Amino acid sequence: MLELSGINQYYGGSHILNEVNLKVSDGEMVCLLGRNGVGKTTLMRSVMGMVAIKTGKLLFAGKNITQTTTEQRARAGIGFVPQGREIFPLLTVEENLKLALAGRRDGLRNVPAHIYTLFPVLLDMRHRRGGDLSGGQQQQLAIGRALVLDPKILLLDEPTEGIQPNIVVEIGQVLRRLNQELGLAVLLVEQKLPFARQVADRFVIMERGQIQATDEMSALDDTLIQRYLTV
Ligand SMILES: Nc1ncnc2c1ncn2[C@@H]1O[C@H](COP(=O)(O)OP(=O)(O)O)[C@@H](O)[C@H]1O
Numbered sequence: 544m545l546e547l548s549g550i551n552q553y554y555g556g557s558h559i560l561n562e563v564n565l566k567v568s569d570g571e572m573v574c575l576l577g578r579n580g581v582g583k584t585t586l587m588r589s590v591m592g593m594v595a596i597k598t599g600k601l602l603f604a605g606k607n608i609t610q611t612t613t614e615q616r617a618r619a620g621i622g623f624v625p626q627g628r629e630i631f632p633l634l635t636v637e638e639n640l641k642l643a644l645a646g647r648r649d650g651l652r653n654v655p656a657h658i659y660t661l662f663p664v665l666l667d668m669r670h671r672r673g674g675d676l677s678g679g680q681q682q683q684l685a686i687g688r689a690l691v692l693d694p695k696i697l698l699l700d701e702p703t704e705g706i707q708p709n710i711v712v713e714i715g716q717v718l719r720r721l722n723q724e725l726g727l728a729v730l731l732v733e734q735k736l737p738f739a740r741q742v743a744d745r746f747v748i749m750e751r752g753q754i755q756a757t758d759e760m761s762a763l764d765d766t767l768i769q770r771y772l773t774v
């Protein structure tokens with residue numbers, strides 16, 4: 544489904560991503576782990592085309608999309624929930640969701656009903672401003688907004704950061720449901736290991752811009768955790 548090969552990325556003189564290879568298969572849920580500053584967000588932004596890929600190749604659904612724009616990638620089926628959510632605080636929940644409709648090819652004018660079914664709170668609060676929602680509700684809105692485009696894969700960058708535990712559980716359930724019912728593939732950056740274990744099939748660990756380990760989630764043991772994840 545999504546395949547990165549030999550990706551390199553720089554900010555000025557610093558080498559941020561170093562020969563990154565990463566593959567997410569159809570219907571797979573993969574969790575990208577690593578300490579702060581190792582390049583996880585840069586990797587997500589590279590997949591979305593928000594930072595240009597210096598060298599390397601990005602394949603999606605068998606097509607080379609290395610040179611395509613962010614909008615083209617979104618339309619092709621890569622959904623993105625950025626770190627920090629980035630919803631529009633002064634627009635209502637419904638307006639936030641409707642803005643995303645502009646990216647659909649089919650000209651749909653209304654927010655697909657299944658988004659409100661997945662997140663009933665968004666229906667209840669659809670006329671409230673985004674900025675009036677709790678952090679967890681804003682995260683649900685950010686996920687809902689990404690789902691408006693019916694993605695085939697959903698990228699989420701630390702979706703549980705700063706969110707109350709009950710909503711973390713709900714988000715985990717929604718992701719599993721989307722995966723099981725619609726076959727949505729997921730690439731998730733996550734710091735909370737219990738959540739990562741609940742949601743993901745496989746982990747990928749990064750350190751200083753390089754992939755260090757990947758395996759089934761059940762193989763994430765204390766040695767790996769101490770070496771690559773504890774602060
Ligand atoms: N826009 C930027 N300009 C310069 N350096 C950046 C920029 N964004 C991130 N960095 C640096 O790149 C490295 C990787 O950052 P990031 O991808 O955000 O890591 P992570 O998401 O794993 O915490 C860090 O050292 C960070 O300081």
Ligand SMILES: [Mg+2]
Pocket residue numbers: 583584585626700
């Ligand atoms: Mg980050």
